[in-house]
Amino acid sequence: MSMSPFQALACPLDGEPLQLADNVWRCAAGHSFDIAKQGYVNLLPVQQKRSHDPGDSKTMVAARQRFLNAGHYQPIADAISSAVLRHIEEPPTSGSSPLSCLDAGCGEGYYLRQLAQAAPISQSLALIGLDISKWAVLAAAKQDNKQTPTSRWVVSSNAHLPVEAGTLDSVLCMFGFPVYSEFSRVLKAGGVLLQVEAGPDHLRELREIIYPTLKPERSNEAGVPEGFAHHSSENVRYTLALKGAEEIADLLAMTPHLYRASVEGRARAAALEELVTTVEVRVVQWLRV
Template sequence: MTISPFEAFACPLDGSALRLNGTSWQCGDGHNFDIARQGYIHLLPVQNKRSKDPGDNKEMVAARHRFLTSGFYQPIAEALSHAVFYEADNVSSLSCLDAGCGEGYYMRYLANKAPETADLFLMGLDISKWAILSAAKQEKTPSWVVGSNANLPILPETLDRVLCLFGFPVYHEFARVLRQGGEIVQVDAGPDHLIELRRIIYPELKEARKSPNAVPNDFKTMGTSSVRYSLILPDKSAIADLLAMTPHMYRASAEGLSRAAELESLTVTVEATINRFRKN
């Protein structure tokens, strides 16, 4: 097995193929994208940004890194690896994109779990430059890209897997970049995910939405699995890091966040659903 960077990039301005030329990627129309000294590529044009600095900020990325590298979500990473590599023994290569990769924890985990029989081509993409900077500093082998799921800078039909982990799927884009028979592996929070923490920070909980189990257009479902376990957050720092890496940090009131800050430890339920959708 070898782990290699994914290199079938498309120009985010005109969609044409990018070619590596020294320390930059260039398209036939002359658009040029330099490789940062940390090794990542910025393929998010300023006109496609919704804010000056979109995505997770530096503090959120650091909190996510501390939390995930502590192993708190390792059972989810293990279930993800089974969903990605379930038939890898029968293929010689596998190209995989983590769409919304954050600081790269799950991609690093997959690289360590890849079967010996398959060559793995990896790409991690996130709209946050701070997340990609963190990922590139930790692991040089995958291709790390600042970009958007709404306009993936990837050539059509060049991927075998697209991962969307607690993120925002853009199915028509995923369909465009996946080969025939390629799969989306989607991880979503279950109804009881972090329910103990949510009871503390919110005055009342809304009734959990039932998953519609809708299959995206041009895909068929290949299976659903779930991960559920109790997680002990042993100290204030772990609780604060978990809050900082979730939307609850910004949805909760000041009073709710104050109650969470007083906790010395907390046991929470972790619940995630993993769906595989295959492109027809």
């Protein structure tokens, strides 16, 4: 597997292509964006922010990094990597274009790193990880190999992807906020959007501890997004055993349940020394038409 840094970035201010020179991305109009010393670029203009420090906090990112690096969601990563790589129609040849993939809401970059490890040696990849949290992107860039980086790391928003139209083979949206119009715009015709959603039993045992009662599950059948056709769906389900208060706290900290639960519910979770819970996610593949 070889890495070919993703190049088709677009200016977040005027949508024009960005060119890289001397560690600075610059468009024809002169807008410029420096690559930070850690290896990422901030393409989130102030006018696109809804708060001073949007997205996951530094503490939440650290919790997610510990939890994912421990391998607790490895089966999900394996399913995603397999799905992305299955869409390669024929074995790559010398000089063939790299497989380009965007993780929209990449967090600290776990799933792109797993994809890079799963790709065959002969496959060239051009990966881009994007998140609205500067702390997440910073963590992703710090974990990367500076000699052969796994991905281009970008601070930005799914609502305004700083990517040229029709340049991506695949987009990942992992437990995130899909903006289908933007995903459709940046994907090539025939490209694939892989969307991962929590299933009805996802973390049920944890939720039964932190909430007095569980709300009825809402249907995920929202219909086919405009610009896409349904390709396939699969469930990933397994039992996860966590030992120690830190692992349980890390799981809670990387979910929205941390804020939805009451003080009493969080206290019950904090008192646990072990937890056996169900992991259930739905992987949906949409084809760009």
